[in-house]
Amino acid sequence: MLIPATRYRDCEAALAFVTNVLGLVEHAVYRDDAGSIVHAQIRLGRGLMMFGPPNDGSFDDVMTDPALAGGVTTSIYVVVDDLAVRYAQVVAAGAEIVMPLEDQSYGGASFSLRDPEGHIWTLGDYDPMAAR
Secondary structure (H helix, E strand, O other): OOOOEEEOOOHHHHHHHHHHHOOOEEEEEEEOOOOOEEEEEEEEOOEEEEEEOOOOOHHHHOOOOHHHHOOOOOOEEEEOOOHHHHHHHHHHOOOEEEEEEEEOOOOOEEEEEEOOOOOEEEEEOOOOOOOO
16 A cells, blocks of 8 residues: 655645545544644545644655745645546635646546645546556
8 A cells, every 4th residue: 555645834724625625534633732733644435645744853854845846746646436526626616726627548537736835636537446
């Protein structure tokens, strides 16, 4: 199993965005004594992603903020069954669409957006595991 992980400066806003706008599900959220998120896990089906804030630890030495880097080196692909509904939800929320909803040559359709902190998400109905 692969589990991507990233950093968000505002974990509360990130959690709200991925659950309310993208429709992912909160799996587990760990907070410090002040109530701030120190580690969050979100999921869709059996897929899981983790994130937390920068904390000046050694992991942060090898991670960079998309805004500081001028872009991203990877994106997150989310397989959904209700792509048109998700697209309408994301557009209605005012998210920045970076690639419009369109059919893909390898099958299915997808669209890509930039989240409030610059991470790129692609939602699509092509499931590469279903083809195996």
